[in-house]
Amino acid sequence: MLAREDEHPQVRLIAENRLAELKNRRVYGCGASTLYHRDSCPARHGAILPITWFDYWGDAEAAGRVPCPQCKPQRLFSDLIVR
Numbered sequence: 001m002l003a004r005e006d007e008h009p010q011v012r013l014i015a016e017n018r019l020a021e022l023k024n025r026r027v028y029g030c031g032a033s034t035l036y037h038r039d040s041c042p043a044r045h046g047a048i049l050p051i052t053w054f055d056y057w058g059d060a061e062a063a064g065r066v067p068c069p070q071c072k073p074q075r076l077f078s079d080l081i082v083r
Helices: 007-024 059-061
Strands: 025-032 037-040 051-054
Touching: 025 059, 037 059, 051 059
Parallel strands: none
Antiparallel strands: 025 037, 025 051
């Protein structure tokens, strides 16, 4: 938990990713949209029925959904790679 308060952003990101893996956050997709979101997504403008819940972002992607660009429900360690 202390790593979440580290001064280095990469350490904080790795800590958040690890916690997300341990916590196994649920994500959801709405209607015919191909996006999936975190529960707290600021981009959601009201639920479009039907809502499909996924226990893990990997399940959402296996169902053909892609991560919301605003709430970024899937943060990858590849984000740390400087090109």
